[in-house]
Amino acid sequence: MTLHLEEEIIRHARENPQQLPTLDMILDRFAIALPLAFKSFLSILPEIEEKSRQDMRCDVAVETLPQPCLISVVKAHPWTGRVACVVEPDLLFSVLELMLGGSKGKPGDWKPRSFTAIERSIGMKVAELVLNVVQNCFGHVLETTFEHDLVETMPKALVLAQPGTPSFLARYAIDLDGRRGHVSLLIPYGSFGEVRGILAAPFHGGLEEGPGGWDSEMGQTIADAELKLTAVLTHIRVSLSEVLAWQKGQVIDLGVTPEEPITGTVNGTPALRGAFGHRANGSLALRVTERLVTSEEALKHVSRTD
Structure with a gap:
């Protein structure tokens, strides 16, 4: 060599x-x-x-x-x-x-x-x-x-x-x-x-599951995602003939009072209950009175289903 x-x-x-x-x-x-x-x-x-x-x-x-x-x-x-x-x-x-x-x-x-x-x-x-x-x-x-x-x-x-x-x-x-x-x-x-x-x-x-593992890593990533919150006032049952008879400008009585709780859903999953109200600037608002899922449960649900 x-x-x-x-x-x-x-x-x-x-x-x-x-x-x-x-x-x-x-x-x-x-x-x-x-x-x-x-x-x-x-x-x-x-x-x-x-x-x-x-x-x-x-x-x-x-x-x-x-x-x-x-x-x-x-x-x-x-x-x-x-x-x-x-x-x-x-x-x-x-x-x-x-x-x-x-x-x-x-x-x-x-x-x-x-x-x-x-x-x-x-x-x-x-x-x-x-x-x-x-x-x-x-x-x-x-x-x-x-x-x-x-x-x-x-x-x-x-x-x-x-x-x-x-x-x-x-x-x-x-x-x-x-x-x-x-x-x-x-x-x-x-x-x-x-x-x-x-x-x-x-x-x-x-990574393994648990602290510092994939669950935590996925949770940190998902936490920055934007989700659509939907406030559901109530559910009513009406006939198809009534729906077809609705006219523009007509007021539909939902039978809901301001004191009744409103359910907030995220991606179709109930996430919170709240009370209807107004802010000082005149905007409609929803004050959270009860959380239906914890942050950990919400992230875990998304990470295991999406």
């Missing part, structure tokens, strides 16, 4: 580390959870697309990052290393314009320059949001906490790990109401330390 071939084998082994199926599952879950986090932040539910996920040396990964960009680095516990979240300028300025009430459409051209204090602050909030989602996704598998370490705006100044350390760079495209931006996660494989064995274990199915 020639020296050149031996060096090539060593290089290949370094740049193509052990497969981590549980890590792949966590990153897939991250792409699903991130839109909900952005909706809470901007009141916009974005579309997320994973553009690439590559294994490469840490120094090579850093060289691919745009200059400048906002890089938030955290220490991961109980890991032994650090994690970097890269907020690219297109995402930073899309978020900034939306927060300031900018109109829909393609952002204007941006020439590389230093970030202002406001831009840096907004970028840090976006990075914090992304890293919180990463931490929560890892938390389903192993206890994980992130501790803020540093912020860089020029990749060439970033020292995340030794230059030749095998790492992975995952880049995501985020569409915010017609505006497109990008965010990346850069994690050296050496950062996982002793928890790497957990990530290398085969992943058999999804």
